[in-house]
Amino acid sequence: MKRVQICADDYGFDAAVSQGILDGIDAGRLSATSCMVLSPAWAQWAPALRERAGAADVGLHLDVNEFAGYARRSLSGWIAAAYLGAIARRDADAWVASQLDAFEATLGRAPDYLDGHQHVHQLPVLREAVVAALARRYGRGCALRNTRARRWRGPKAAVIAALGAGRLQGLAQAQGLAMNRDFAGVYDFGPEARFGELVAAWLAGLPDGGLLMTHPGRAGGTETRADPIRAARVREHAFWLSTEAGELLARQGVQLGLCADWR
Structure with a gap:
């Protein structure tokens, strides 16, 4: 058996996305x-996440390019x-602090981890602000997403990692932050993608303590x-609500993992 965190990004984007993610947690x-x-x-x-305390890790999806x-x-x-x-460092510090403040004010606790919308948390200046804020506010209590894959998972994944994963990992290690x-989980979101087959390949290649990123949501318009x-x-x-997904997890010996597995 191995423990892999299966993480749904973009909670709070709108009702369809949020309810779709809750469906996956509840299942x-x-x-x-x-x-x-x-x-x-x-x-x-x-509030729906507060009601499900302990059912899943909850993190901050740092956003500078969507709703900010x-x-x-x-x-x-x-x-x-x-x-x-x-990008001025003082601005980056303020953006990170304000979003951490908003998370804490709404959920009444610190995030379990931090990552970035479209991986902006690993960009220069933003990554320094992120690591400094997490270390100052939480010590080693808040984990951090690493976008670096340990094996080849396609050119898009390689480009994402090249934009700052190595430097972010070094900063995180210096502060003792878990990653x-x-x-x-990186692909082009196109209609031709066979998502179930992609998940099977990703899970087969991920080790204990790995992370699979996903973006589920219900159908419907957006408010x-x-x-x-x-x-x-x-x-x-x-896919995630299907029998196929449950059988795949069982067949590959995958248990749902948490950030605590990374420490």
Whole structure:
């Protein structure tokens, strides 16, 4: 048996995404979810996580490019700004602190871990602000997502890791912050993707203490903002609630893991 954290990103994005993630937690197929505390839907959906305390890890999904008032850049614009030195450290410190404050104020506790919407937490300046804030506020009590895969999982996954995983890992290790031992779940969200087959391959390759990222959600419109991956979310949601998913986990000897497994 091995323990793998299966983490649903984007909780709080809207009602369809949030309810879809709760479905997966309640079915025993998800063991973590990452929260978008700047979304206008967050306050409505946060109580459901308090009601499920202990059922899954709950983390902060650091957001600078979706619901943030400072989200005036595209993802590529944020990447460029980070690497060109166009993000002020004092601004990054304030953004991280305000989102951690919002998480704590709503859920009444610290996050179990922190990651980033579209992995922005590993970009220059943002990563330094993140690690400093976690160490200062929680000591070693809050884990951190590592996007580095230990084996080849495609060019998109390699690009994501190259944008800062190595440097973030070094900073985290210096502060004694726990990180997942491997990372999977990256694909193009296209309709041709056979999600069940992808999950089977990812789980087969992940070690104990690994992390599988997923983006399930229910069908339906959104009350917040356009969701370009809605169709993929619906397919992922259907898979995780299927008999196929349960049989796959059992066949591969996978137990749902938590951040505590990374320490």
